[in-house]
Amino acid sequence: xxxxxxxxxxxxxxxxxxxxxxxxxxxxxxxxxxxxxxxxxxxxxxxxxxxxxxxxxxxxxxxxxxxxxxxxxxxxxxxxxxxxxxxxxxxxxxxxxxxxxxxxxxxxxxxxxxxxxxxxxxxxxxxxxxxxxxxxxxxxxxxxxxxxxxxxxxxxxxxxxxxxxxxxxxxxxxxxxxxxxxxxxxxxxxxxxxxxxxxxx
Numbered sequence: 429x430x431x432x433x434x435x436x437x438x439x440x441x442x443x444x445x446x447x448x449x450x451x452x453x454x455x456x457x458x459x460x461x462x463x464x465x466x467x468x469x470x471x472x473x474x475x476x477x478x479x480x481x482x483x484x485x486x487x488x489x490x491x492x493x494x495x496x497x498x499x500x501x502x503x504x505x506x507x508x509x510x511x512x513x514x515x516x517x518x519x520x521x522x523x524x525x526x527x528x529x530x531x532x533x534x535x536x537x538x539x540x541x542x543x544x545x546x547x548x549x550x551x552x553x554x555x556x557x558x559x560x561x562x563x564x565x566x567x568x569x570x571x572x573x574x575x576x577x578x579x580x581x582x583x584x585x586x587x588x589x590x591x592x593x594x595x596x597x598x599x600x601x602x603x604x605x606x607x608x609x610x611x612x613x614x615x616x617x618x619x620x621x622x623x624x625x626x627x628x629x
Contacts, residue, residue, distance in 0.1 A: 431604070433548060435541030436465045439499060440617050441512065444533040444554065444587075454587045455535060455620035462508060463501035465538065466575060471496040495597060497536075497555070498579045504560065512557045512578075531556040535620050536582070546604040549616050553596060555582030588622050599623065 439462040448454035472495045479487040510517050514531045516524045533554055539547045557580040565574060584595030599621060603613045612621060 430602075431542030431544030431546060433540045434543050436468050437539060437541065438617060439463060439465050439501070439536070439538045441534045441536050442620060443511065444535060446532075448587065451587055451620070451622045455622075459537070459617060459620070460508070460511070462499070462512070462536075462578075463504055465499060465501060467500040468538070469496075469498045471498075492597075495552070495555075495582045496579070497552070497582060498577055500575055500577045502575060504576050504578065513559060531558070536580070537617060537620075539616070542602070542604075544604070546602060547613075548600060548602045549613065550598060550600045551616075551621050552582045552598045553585035553588045553620075553622075555580050 440459050441462050442455055442459045443457045444454050445456055448456075473493040474490055475493065476488060476490045478485050479489075481487075506523050507517065509515065510523055512531065512534060514529045516526070516529075518524060533556055536552045536555065537550060539549045541547055557578050560576050560578050562576070563574060565572065582597060584597045586595055588596045590596055601608055601612075603610075615621075
């Protein structure tokens with residue numbers, strides 16, 4: 429039984445080293461937990477062009493662009509906020525938002541539980557997050573959880589490439605797929621998986 433996707437957990441990220449030319453250097457930074465996951469929306473952007481000839485549609489071509497991602501999470505720690513958005517934390521532990529801050533490129537991983545008890549695992553290889561919206565509400569008679577969302581845009585990697593030399597946006601796998609190496613799954617959140625498809629530089 430293939431199983432139906434029913435869950436979301438373990439959002440992790442690592443900052444991509446600026447100027448890196450190979451996967452070993454690019455993904456040398458530690459992999460860290462982003463937050464506890466509540467919900468995710470993944471929206472690939474595609475374009476479709478139709479050629480009309482002889483008074484009808486004759487050809488159709490589609491192309492994939494960036495992928496927009498939005499994660500609803502339990503809370504965003506100040507240290508993670510600063511890390512993924514390129515912010516400074518001063519010696520007094522205060523987070524500083526400045527106009528010149530630039531969010532770093534990151535790689536992102538998470539997994540989704542299936543109805544058969546197994547997981548589908550994902551790595552996205554290049555993207556960055558935007559400043560999150562902030563909403564506050566006074567406490568009433570009953571507690572209402574104010575859970576934030578973080579939004580990002582992910583594109584094809586210029587480091588992780590397929591055998592044709594084309595940039596890869598993501599890889600994913602079901603742990604119960606035939607031929608999947610158990611060691612790959614066990615190390616999914618310990619090391620960025622790039623596989624054997626990345627050509628030597």
